[in-house]
Amino acid sequence: MKLAWTCSARYDSKVTQTREKYRYWESTRLMWEYIFSLAHDKSTLTLFAHNVFFDLQASDFFHYAQKQGWKYAFNWEDGMTYILVIKKDNRTLKILSSTNYFHSSLAELGLILGYPKGEVDFDKVSKKELSGYCKRDVEILKKAMEFYFSFVLDNDLGKLGMTQATQAFRAFRHRFMKEKICIHQDTFVKSLERAAYMGGRVEAFNWREQTEGPFVTLDVNSMYPYVMKKDFMPIQLLEVKKDVPLERARETLERFCVVCEVELDTDQPIYAVRLKNKLIFPTGHFVTYLCSEGMKEALSRGHIKKILVMAVYRRAKLFDEYIDLFYTLKSKYKREGNKGLEMMCKYFLNTLYGKFGQxxxxxxxxxxxxxxxxxxxxxxxxxxxxxxxxxxxxxxxxxxxxxxxAPHSCVAIAAHITESARLYLWELFEKVGFDNVMYCDTDSLKLRACDIRPLKSLMDEYRLGYLDLKDKTKRLDIMGAKAYQTEDKLVMKGVPRKAKKVDTYKYEYYTFFNQSTHLNEGVTRYYLTKKTVKDVTPRYDKGEITTEGKIIPFQLESYGPLLSQLPEPPSFFSNPPVQPPEPS
Known part of the structure; x- marks a missing residue:
């Protein structure tokens, strides 16, 4: 550590600041002695930093915390999320990364909040300039967290959580959960639900450099919130059956939600299958897992040959009020140009569903x-x-x-949401013509500008579930899933935006390792970085590439790990309970 700035602040219950003190540091020992001294008896001190593990490791935190007798209480590290809680006697220090709440860089946060970060040349910068640059980072971070606290308080979104997803879940339970969600403990059905929980559709349908542009990208406005509001969700497991007649399934779907293992025979790439850790959308004869909307679609098209297992649930509209509040606010702030509050609403809309699959x-x-x-x-x-x-x-x-x-998980809900989003994307494919879609990624699709006419009636940048024209480009080179290039943007999964191109398909960048890597290496007192050269030679393994540059779905003859071949479901379900009436 060359230098650092800290800001200690105290707030009342209305997030009104009652104390603030900025301090400059060049000694890591003195800095941590000061921070530890702020943690008082029978109280919790919360420390925020952006990508906080880097700051902890670079400033010898673990050495000084160990030396002063602080003990581990809890930690969690996953992607952009970092949590560490330590204790000493009756004192608690809770360390959180601001990336738990804001999925953007500090520079982007500064621009959104009206506090530009500024730039320096680290090879030439003076200590005075570096000090000002560092202090500005702390000012932006402090402003961002105050902004977040105020949003949670002003909208009555529950007790402060340690991540954005936790906050969304607390807000839902605190203000919007009108129906009780019953968490069952049946291991067989949990396996069925987990098998049915699959992610977004990310596929290329054309290969390499495209012609006859320009090309457009259309995004669905809040895709997951749209289906969360539109659809019924499962809230209580009622029964599970094997070898269910198709007509029985049709009748059940009129009043209940379901999760099923099914045998399909389809000539259309509508349904998701996990194959070699990838999500593909094949044609042919195979076994996969469908929820309520997928079952309705497959039954209406005559694609189901056999229903191997069907779990049945009482259903309810769970998310109407939650989505209505945050989407109305998001649209309002977007019209006003208030990017900060628009961003907050977007986080609450997009992070809730994942808690049900935790x-x-x-x-x-x-x-x-x-x-x-x-x-x-x-x-x-x-x-x-x-x-x-x-x-x-x-x-x-x-x-x-x-x-x-997790204790609060209801994976059937998460599975319903992601499946319904995939089906809505397919609905858009059919409207525009499947052969005209060039690429898709979860809630967006790319096609030629000349082909968007069938979707014109769905174009509205403010309406939930409608389409927003995100960009228009003259060039489009598709190199795989999450890999494409236009005249002004390169998207390459796993390659940072600031990576340097060193060869046709090779990029060079520094990898900043997380705590897990430091623990694996036993590195305690400095931060590990590594110069990485990544080969991104175009390849595609989610379909077959034709000589004409089109990508066609895999044709499966017989595929599927069958849950139905496991032992019989528990005897509890042999005499299913009386089915309660539909909620009014």
Whole structure:
């Protein structure tokens, strides 16, 4: 660490600041002694930083925390999310990355909030200029978190959570959950629901450099919120059946939600299948998993040959009020040009559904007999036949393993939402003509500008579920899923925007490693970076590329890991309970 700035601030219950103090640092030891001193007895101090692990590692935090007797209490690291809670006596220090709440760079946050970050040349910058640059980062971060706190308070969105998704879930339960969601404990049905929970549709339909432009990108306005508002959702498991007649399924779908394992025979690439860790949309004869809207679609088209398993649920409209509030506010702020509040509403709209599909991690911890150790390793438990991650961190040994669904998860809900979004995308394909779609990614599609006429009636940048024209380009080179280039933009999964092109299909950039990597390497007192050269030679493995440059779906003859071949469902379902009436 060359230098740093901190700002300590105290707020009342209405997020009115009652104290503020900025301090400049060149000594990591003195900085952490000061921060630790702010954590008082029987209270919690919360520390925010942008990409906080970098700051912790670069400033020797783990060394000084260990030295001063702070102990591990909880941590979580996944993608942009970082949480660390440590304790000493009756004091608690909660360390959170602002990326838990804002999925953007600090520079982008500054522009949105009206606090430009500025730029410096790190090879030539003076200490005075660097100090001002660093302080500005802290000012932007402080402004961003105050903005977030105020939004949660002003809209009565529940107790402050440690991530955006947690906040969305708390807001839903606090203000909008009118129907009770019953969480069942049947392992067979949980496996069925998990199998049916698949992601967005990301596919290329044309290959390499395209002709006869210009080309346009159309985005669905809030795709997942749209289907969350439109559709019924499963809220209580009622029964599970094997070998269900098709007519019985049609009758059931008139009043209930379902999750099914089905045998399909289709000549249209509508239905998702997991194959070799990829989501594909084949034609042919195969087994896959469908929820309510997928079952209606497949039954209406005559694509279902057999229903192997069907779980039936009481249903309700769960998300109407939640989506109405945040989408109305989002549209209002968009019209006013208030990008900050528009961004907040967008986060609340897009992060809620994933909480219903969350998995649970079991954590066991005990005191480390060799304090000061900092490493992680995978251990195979021969007694139970499972893999466990063992971490030595801040005086504790921590064992973690995945143990299924989180206590609040209702995976059937998440599966319904993602399936319905995929089907809506297919509906758009059919409107415009499937052969005219060149590329799609979850909630967007690319096609030639001359082909958009059938979608004109759905064009409205403000209406939920309608289409927004995002860009128009003269050039389009499709190189794979999440890999394409226009005259002014390169999208390449896994390659940062600032990467340097060093060869036709090679990019060079620095990789900034997360805490997991530092623990694997046992690196305690400096930050690991690595110069990476990535080969992005175009390839595609989600369909067959023809000599004409078109990509056609895989044709499957017989595919599917059958849950129905597992032991019979629990006897609890052999005499299903009386089905309650539909909610009014």
């Amino acid at each position: 998995k649970r991690t079991e954590t066991l911890k005990w005191k480390d007999k060799k304090p000061g150790q900092y490493f992680k390793e995978a251990i195979f438990d021969l007694t139970r036949g499972i893999w466990i991650t063992e971490t030595h961190l801040l005086g504790m040994i921590i064992h973690k393993r995945s143990v299924g669904e």
